[in-house]
Amino acid sequence: LAKERGKNNYQYYNSTLQNVSTRKMELEVGLRKALAKEHFEVFYQPQYRLDTREICGVEALLRWKHPKLGMISPADFIPLAEETGLIVPIGRWVLRKVCEQHKLWKDAGLGAVPVAVNVSVRQIQDLGFVDDVKQALRDFKLDPADLELEITESIMQNIEFSRIVLNKLKELGVKIAIDDFGKGYSSLSYLKYLPIDKIKIDKSFVDDILDSTLNGSIAKAIIEMSHTMNFSVIAEGIEEEVQLAFLLNNFCELGQGYLLSKPLDVKGVTELIK
Numbered sequence: 001l002a003k004e005r006g007k008n009n010y011q012y013y014n015s016t017l018q019n020v021s022t023r024k025m026e027l028e029v030g031l032r033k034a035l036a037k038e039h040f041e042v043f044y045q046p047q048y049r050l051d052t053r054e055i056c057g058v059e060a061l062l063r064w065k066h067p068k069l070g071m072i073s074p075a076d077f078i079p080l081a082e083e084t085g086l087i088v089p090i091g092r093w094v095l096r097k098v099c100e101q102h103k104l105w106k107d108a109g110l111g112a113v114p115v116a117v118n119v120s121v122r123q124i125q126d127l128g129f130v131d132d133v134k135q136a137l138r139d140f141k142l143d144p145a146d147l148e149l150e151i152t153e154s155i156m157q158n159i160e161f162s163r164i165v166l167n168k169l170k171e172l173g174v175k176i177a178i179d180d181f182g183k184g185y186s187s188l189s190y191l192k193y194l195p196i197d198k199i200k201i202d203k204s205f206v207d208d209i210l211d212s213t214l215n216g217s218i219a220k221a222i223i224e225m226s227h228t229m230n231f232s233v234i235a236e237g238i239e240e241e242v243q244l245a246f247l248l249n250n251f252c253e254l255g256q257g258y259l260l261s262k263p264l265d266v267k268g269v270t271e272l273i274k
């Protein structure tokens, strides 16, 4: 009986694994097709000055417009794109799309809207990345100061290499932000070694910022540290007025979140910028 059950268990396990890898393969094939057919759309979430509530820039957030499944969130395909290396061409597409949009806004008389683009470690490790950025800046006549690259603490995995690439990007004049700050488990010493302009306080510290003294204290400490180190600081995931008030009282100058605006399609965000 035990043997029988063991065998069944094995079969169950085996077929589950197979389903997972089949799904993954389908997803990978789908991603390649999506790239070829440009079945992607960039949404933009406005970033605000908290004191005046003026828009000071937008963060580009990628969506996959799947012909059958509808809009797919990046959380569901970025990890696979990273694993397969597809994030390199996908990321290049996003970067160029965003730079193009920046130019369209400028040409339409809306001014130079600062744009932020998320960049995976895998892209930083790609030897063509700096040239891709240079090319996009040139092709769409962007002032490099209007482009911010958001990277996460995971670049510390290979700090020496990251430092070289980030310094090259810095030389171009683009800005560097550390996304989801505080969520990784890296040592803080890297902050001294990398050319960083901005810290983005992870949403988890903004949640319950008032209910939990701990989250409030962490947020305050990040804000203070950022200012001491001459970084600007932005809070992500602001959903309630009380959170915004707390951040403002503690001298956090910038913020984004559903309270201020959700990520919008080009049409929606253009209306807002107007």
Ligand code: C2E
Residues within 6 Å of the ligand: 045, 060, 061, 062, 073, 074, 075, 078, 087, 091, 094, 118, 119, 120, 150, 179, 180, 236, 237, 238, 239, 256, 257, 258, 259, 263
């Ligand atoms: P992220 O860069 O930290 O972006 C913030 C995420 O939080 C976005 O999710 C945004 O829609 C969501 N968000 C913003 N405000 C609020 C809020 O008030 N409440 C809540 N609950 N959520 C809020 P999204 O668009 O699903 O993106 C998830 C992650 O996927 C991003 O996190 C980023 O790491 C990654 N990602 C998105 N687009 C790209 C891309 O073009 N390239 C790369 N490499 N990664 C991307």
Ligand code: MG
Residues within 6 Å of the ligand: 059, 118, 150, 179
């Ligand atoms: Mg981001």
Ligand code: MG
Residues within 6 Å of the ligand: 179, 180, 200, 202, 236
């Ligand atoms: Mg973030």
Ligand code: MG
Residues within 6 Å of the ligand: 180
């Ligand atoms: Mg995040």
